Amino acid sequence: MTTPHPRAFVVGHPIAHSRSPLIHGHWLAEHGLPGTYERVDVHPDAFPEFVRSLHAAGFVGGNVTIPHKEAAFRLAEELTPRAGRIGAVNTLWFEDGRLHGDNTDAPGFLAHLDASLGAGWPEATGVANGRAALVLGAGGAARAILVGLLERGLDRLIVANRSAERAEGLTALDPARITASSWDALPSLLPESGLLINTTALGMAGQDPLVLDLAPLPAQAAVSDIVYVPLETPLLAAARARGLPAVDGLGMLLHQAVPGFRHWFGATPCVTPALRARIVADLESHG
Incomplete structure (x- = not known):
């Protein structure tokens, strides 16, 4: 029986503008790792159910952006001290069967x-x-x-x-x-x-x-x-x-992504000039 590849996400409303899939896709390719990272658009009313169903949906964790960071803070089962002080969560992952939350913006x-x-x-x-x-x-x-x-x-x-x-x-x-x-x-x-x-x-x-x-x-x-x-x-x-x-x-966008990738995919990526150039090119072409 094959082990399913790690599946991570960025969730927001709206979410089409997010560059996070480019960032994590770059690192997955750079490290030669199996896995996926996808955008998920979830209305605030549906966010609690989305979080409760993460494990069943096969997600190992993901990023949380506007307008869900405060809701993610309330729904995480374990919080880092930093997330507790900030009152908002932008990174979720499972550890020992429990959903952990951190704020990596700081x-x-x-x-x-x-x-x-x-x-x-x-x-x-x-x-x-x-x-x-x-x-x-x-x-x-x-x-x-x-x-x-x-x-x-x-x-x-x-x-x-x-x-x-x-x-x-x-x-x-x-x-x-x-x-x-x-x-x-x-x-x-x-x-x-x-x-x-x-x-x-x-x-x-x-x-x-x-x-x-x-x-x-x-x-x-x-x-x-x-x-x-x-x-x-x-x-x-x-x-x-x-x-x-x-x-x-x-x-800040690039560096805040590092801890999440490490939690989900088991490798610590680096913010390199090549990654920055790729995101800059995307910004210039799409705005």
């Missing part, structure tokens, strides 16, 4: 920072010795990134959001290290910031641009934008024009 973001800026970026940007990491936005991505920065040991994190109440809500993650600020205060915050991170949709294709004068940022600061369509957002273009390191959003 380590994915940090892995891309390390790859782009070097492992010593906290010292190089000044966020290891007094400067703030300034996070724009207060949604799910901001929460995951804040948890990752806390795990990395950063002492000073500022959240700026148009809704002050939502920004204040994120300070509960670590009131001693996270403060909230109004959007209007950004010009006064930039001079003391070593790392600026945009987690909002501003600058994304079809959205309003993020209008922000980067002149007050210190000369050693770095700028990151989790938007990857377009790959070069107006914010990143402005950072490069000032001679500041600019970190695009694609690397």
Whole structure:
């Protein structure tokens, strides 16, 4: 009797735009592994039943994207401490007969920072010795990134959001290290910031641009934008024009996929220039 090949998925609503099948398909071919990775479009009303039927359907696990991450958090039987803090799950897998959930956006973001800026970026940007990491936005991505920065040991994190109440809500993650600020205060915050991170949709294709004068940022600061369509957002273009390191959003997408692949297919893949080039080519051809 032959053993069925591992079968994994990415689930969302909608899901046709997802590049995850390209990423995991690339790694399956690169490692010469049997297995499949497929898109599954599931309406929110049907998501709990979808999760309950995973094992019976032959799935070994999968990725979860908008709008199901919070529901996956509630439905997973075992959670990593990181997922517990973030309150959302983007990676599911079976272990010892139980459904486990993690949020790999936090380590994915940090892995891309390390790859782009070097492992010593906290010292190089000044966020290891007094400067703030300034996070724009207060949604799910901001929460995951804040948890990752806390795990990395950063002492000073500022959240700026148009809704002050939502920004204040994120300070509960670590009131001693996270403060909230109004959007209007950004010009006064930039001079003391070593790392600026945009987690909002501003600058994304079809959205309003993020209008922000980067002149007050210190000369050693770095700028990151989790938007990857377009790959070069107006914010990143402005950072490069000032001679500041600019970190695009694609690397976070690539690096967050590594742990899931390891759980499902038993090999640890690498984020390589060849993989990045393949996804960039797809973005350029399909948008």
